Amino acid sequence: MPSRLLIIITLAVPTVALGDSPEGLQQGWAREAEQRDSGFAGFSASRGVAFFNARHGGDWRCSSCHTDQPLTSGRHVVTGKVIKPLAPAANPERFTDAGKVEKWFRRNCRDVLSRDCTPEEKGDVLAYLLDLGSGVRQ
Amino acid sequence: MKMLRILVASLVLWLITAPYPAGASGGGEARVDPTYARECGECHAPYPVRWLSADSWRHVLANLNRHFGQDASLDAEAQQKIDDYLVSHGRRRSTVAPDGGPLLRITESPGFLGAHDEVSPATWKRSDVQSPARCEACHGNAAQGRFSEHDLHLPEGVSP
Numbered sequence: 001m002p003s004r005l006l007i008i009i010t011l012a013v014p015t016v017a018l019g020d021s022p023e024g025l026q027q028g029w030a031r032e033a034e035q036r037d038s039g040f041a042g043f044s045a046s047r048g049v050a051f052f053n054a055r056h057g058g059d060w061r062c063s064s065c066h067t068d069q070p071l072t073s074g075r076h077v078v079t080g081k082v083i084k085p086l087a088p089a090a091n092p093e094r095f096t097d098a099g100k101v102e103k104w105f106r107r108n109c110r111d112v113l114s115r116d117c118t119p120e121e122k123g124d125v126l127a128y129l130l131d132l133g134s135g136v137r138q
Numbered sequence: 139m140k141m142l143r144i145l146v147a148s149l150v151l152w153l154i155t156a157p158y159p160a161g162a163s164g165g166g167e168a169r170v171d172p173t174y175a176r177e178c179g180e181c182h183a184p185y186p187v188r189w190l191s192a193d194s195w196r197h198v199l200a201n202l203n204r205h206f207g208q209d210a211s212l213d214a215e216a217q218q219k220i221d222d223y224l225v226s227h228g229r230r231r232s233t234v235a236p237d238g239g240p241l242l243r244i245t246e247s248p249g250f251l252g253a254h255d256e257v258s259p260a261t262w263k264r265s266d267v268q269s270p271a272r273c274e275a276c277h278g279n280a281a282q283g284r285f286s287e288h289d290l291h292l293p294e295g296v297s298p
Contacts, residue, residue, distance in 0.1 A: 076181050076182075078181075078207065078208065079181050079182045079269075079271065079272065080269075080272060081181055081274075099213065103211075103213060106209070106211065107208070107209040107210060108209075110203070110209040111208050111209050
C-alpha cells in the first residue's frame with residue numbers, strides 16, 4: 001500500500017473513533033457550545049439532573065423512561081419495554097456509539113421538549129450521568 | 139429399485155435442506171432482516187412484516203417522526219434499508235383501515251386478528267400482558283422476530 005495512503009488511514013482512525021466515548025462526545029459538544037456562545041463555561045451535572053427530571057412543557061420527562069435513578073433499568077413509557085440503565089457506571093455500553101447517541105437525543109428531545117437539545121444540554125445530561133456511581137455528590 | 143432409492147434419497151435431502159416452515163401465526167419464521175430487527179426492535183418487538191401490505195409499511199416509514207405519538211425517525215441509510223425490506227416482504231393484499239387509508243396498526247391486521255382470535259379481551263388487559271402490541275408477553279423470542287405458536291412462553295393463568 002502506498003505509504004501516503006497508509007499515513008492518512010492511520011491518522012483518520014482515531015479521529016473517527018474520537019466521538020465514540022463519553023469524553024469524546026463531551027469534547028465535541030463543548031466545541032459546538034463554544035461556537036454558539038463564547039461565554040460557555042463548561043458542563044454542569046447539577047444543571048443536567050434538573051434538566052433530566054423536568055417536564056419541559058409536555059407530558060414526559062427524560063426520567064419518564066429512564067427513571068430518576070439512571071443506574072437502574074427503566075421502561076418505555078408507551079410500550080413497557082425494559083430500557084437498560086442509562087448511566088455508564090451501570091451500563092458501560094452507553095455513550096460509546098456517537099451515531100446512536102445522536103439518534104436517541106434527536107428522537108427523545110423532540111418528544112420531551114418538542115425541539116432538538118442544544119450541545120450544552122446534552123453535555124450537562126452526560127455530566128450528570130457520568131457522576132452517578134462515581135461517588136460525586138449531586 | 140434403483141429409481142426408488144434415488145427418490146428416497148432425494149426426499150431425505152429435500153427434507154434436510156428445506157427452509158423451516160412458517161408458523162401458523164404467519165409471522166417471521168423466515169429470516170428477519172437484521173437492520174429491521176435491530177432498529178424497529180428497540181422500543182417494541184420487530185413485528186411480523188407479512189401482516190401489513192407494502193402501502194401500509196411505506197406510510198409507516200414516511201411518518202416515523204410521528205410514530206404512534208413518538209419520534210422514531212431513522213438515519214437515512216437505515217431508513218432506506220428498512221423501507222426496501224418492508225416493501226418487498228409486506229403482505230401482497232392491501233391492508234386497509236376503516237377510513238379507507240392504509241392500515242397502520244399491525245394488531246388490527248387480518249393476520250394478527252386471525253392468529254389471536256382465541257385470546258380473550260381480559261387476557262390483553264392483564265398487567266403482565268397490557269396490550270396486543272406487547273408480543274414479548276407471550277412470544278419469548280419476539281425480540282429476534284420469531285413468533286411461532288410453537289414457541290410460546292405464556293404468563294401463568296393464560297391458556298394456549
